[in-house]
Amino acid sequence: MSHDTTPPLPATGAWREGDPPGDRRWVELSEPLPLETGGELPGVRLAYETWGSLNEDRSNAVLVLHALTGDSHVVGPEGPGHPSPGWWEGIIGPGLALDTDRYFVVAPNVLGGCQGSTGPSSTAPDGRPWGSRFPRITIRDTVRAEFALLREFGIHSWAAVLGGSMGGMRALEWAATYPERVRRLLLLASPAASSAQQIAWAAPQLHAIRSDPYWHGGDYYDRPGPGPVTGMGIARRIAHITYRGATEFDERFGRNPQDGEDPMAGGRFAVESYLDHHAVKLARRFDAGSYVVLTQAMNTHDVGRGRGGVAQALRRVTARTMVAGVSSDFLYPLAQQQELADGIPGADEVRVIESASGHDGFLTEIDQVSVLIKELLAQ
Numbered sequence: 001m002s003h004d005t006t007p008p009l010p011a012t013g014a015w016r017e018g019d020p021p022g023d024r025r026w027v028e029l030s031e032p033l034p035l036e037t038g039g040e041l042p043g044v045r046l047a048y049e050t051w052g053s054l055n056e057d058r059s060n061a062v063l064v065l066h067a068l069t070g071d072s073h074v075v076g077p078e079g080p081g082h083p084s085p086g087w088w089e090g091i092i093g094p095g096l097a098l099d100t101d102r103y104f105v106v107a108p109n110v111l112g113g114c115q116g117s118t119g120p121s122s123t124a125p126d127g128r129p130w131g132s133r134f135p136r137i138t139i140r141d142t143v144r145a146e147f148a149l150l151r152e153f154g155i156h157s158w159a160a161v162l163g164g165s166m167g168g169m170r171a172l173e174w175a176a177t178y179p180e181r182v183r184r185l186l187l188l189a190s191p192a193a194s195s196a197q198q199i200a201w202a203a204p205q206l207h208a209i210r211s212d213p214y215w216h217g218g219d220y221y222d223r224p225g226p227g228p229v230t231g232m233g234i235a236r237r238i239a240h241i242t243y244r245g246a247t248e249f250d251e252r253f254g255r256n257p258q259d260g261e262d263p264m265a266g267g268r269f270a271v272e273s274y275l276d277h278h279a280v281k282l283a284r285r286f287d288a289g290s291y292v293v294l295t296q297a298m299n300t301h302d303v304g305r306g307r308g309g310v311a312q313a314l315r316r317v318t319a320r321t322m323v324a325g326v327s328s329d330f331l332y333p334l335a336q337q338q339e340l341a342d343g344i345p346g347a348d349e350v351r352v353i354e355s356a357s358g359h360d361g362f363l364t365e366i367d368q369v370s371v372l373i374k375e376l377l378a379q
Contacts (some may be wrong), residue, residue, distance in 0.1 A: 009280065011220060011227025013083060014114035014121035014287040015047075022081025023049045024072060024109075024116045027152045033145055036138045043125050044145055047116025048072050048194075051092050052100035053155060061155045062098055063146075064088070064107040065163035065170045065225075067363075068239075068294055069286050071115035074107045085283035090366040097370035103159065110170070111136050111145040113294040120289030121221060132218035134293060139166075143173040150181065157181045160377060161319070164188030164362040165332065166294065169301045172340070175317040184376050185319035185344075188353075188362040188369070189326050191336035192310045192343070193302035198331065201242050202295050204344045205235035209288050218289055232288040233279030234336040239258050240278050245328035245358035314343030322376045324351040324369075326361035 015024075024047045027279040054061060066076055066087065069103050075086035075093065091098040092098040098105050107115040112134070115186040120134040150156070163171035168190025175182045191198070195377045197234030212231030214220055220227050261267025268276070304310035321344045325337035334350065353368045362369060 006137055009229045009283045011214075011223075012114070012121055012287040013118070013283055013285040013291070015081065015116045016121065017123060020081035022073070022075060022079065024081065026116065027148050029145065029148050033141065036140050037136050039135060041118070041135055041137075041141075042148070044111065044118045046108045046111065046118070046145060046148065048149065049074065049076075050107075051075070051098075051105040052103050054104045054155075056207075058153065058155050059157075060102060060159055061104045061106060061153060063149070063158045063161045063171075063174070064092075064098070064105060065161065065167035065174075066107065066110065066167035067163075067167050069282060070167070071113060071289070072107045072109040073115070073279065074105075076077055086280075087363065088366075091370065091373070097274060097377075104153075106149060106153070108146055108149060109237070109288075110166075110294065111142040112290055112297065114287035114290040115259060117164065119287070120218060121287045121291055129221040130218075131221055132217075137297055138299050139169045139173050140177065140305075143170055143177055143204070146174070147168070147178065147181075160184035160186065162186040162188070162373065163190070165190055165359065166298055166332055169298065172303050172317075173268065175319045176307070176313050179316055179318040182317075182319040184379070185317065185321040186373060187321070187323045187337070188375050189324070189329055189332045189337070189359055190340075191301070191332055192314065192339055193304060194299055195336070199240070199291070199299045201331065202299055205238050206292060206344055208232075208234035208238070209292055210378065212288075215288065218292070220288075228288040228315060229283045232286070232291055234281060235275075235291060236279045236282045237275040237374035241276055242331040242361045243358055245330075245356050245361075247328065248356045248358065251356070290348055310339070311343055314340065315345060316343045320376070320379055321347040322351065322372060323347055324353055324362070326353045326355050326357070326359060326365075328356055329359045329361065331359040341370065 003319040012350040109115045139312040161171045168187045209231040212228035215228040256270045257275040258268045307313040323341040325334040341350045
């Protein structure tokens, strides 16, 4: 998979039954989940983490929704049950943007994910991993599953729902599907519907995973061998190029060789080593089956499906809404955030996160994102 594969990579980086729970808790759906494409998914449970406390009238709950390879561990250290530290450190805590002295923050692992929620690596009712039998799901399905969190905490509505990238898709679906349940909404670097270019970028990633000889059609969890980590590593390299900015790559790496290597003699450039590092890193905390299932869900994201089109669907949103994009994001460009701001009633003008980091700016520019969150919650 790369020049750095010691210790050996696991066949899947998914959380599996018997692993330490870490800070996770679980909510189980009381009934099988009806799916948008037909049929239903039985035995669904979602892993989630919380910070802060519910107030007396249960009006201070905030829902935070992660991107494609994120999970419920928004903040907190790496440790037993958590293969990586929080992905949004500096956002949640006393005195921070999501002030835990004021708010009760909830973050689920998405349906189809691999860090405790029901997904391809999970055990199906027959005792075997779902694998290739896991059904096709949509962003709308993931939100309908997350509705169980309201019941779990006895909450009528979220004080705010926040998300970026795939998390922004879910946040938008929350506000369109359950408008009375979302009082404030923050959409970061996400679209009303996935574009042809976004679907095109996803296509070689899916092909890379499915072409891995250890993919076995998605049924690799109980087979000998390394699992489809090579294919997922290629997918991650492609994706990471789209997540970052060209200016950042040029300034950070240029044409420099990796230390101790000569590209003229078969060695790597520094930027190649960087992509290799992220491929290996993902293999230790993620799962190829979830990568495929969630990428397909993102491809089919369209808030206007079955609602008379995007414009009509956006008019369903009643939440006080803030939309923000990243100045250097070419994967989810600002024009898509402008469509959201123009179409959602009462939405303010698009806020621009100034960053050379590309799409990942919504993750890296903590200070700017914190200002937006504080402004939205203060309104």
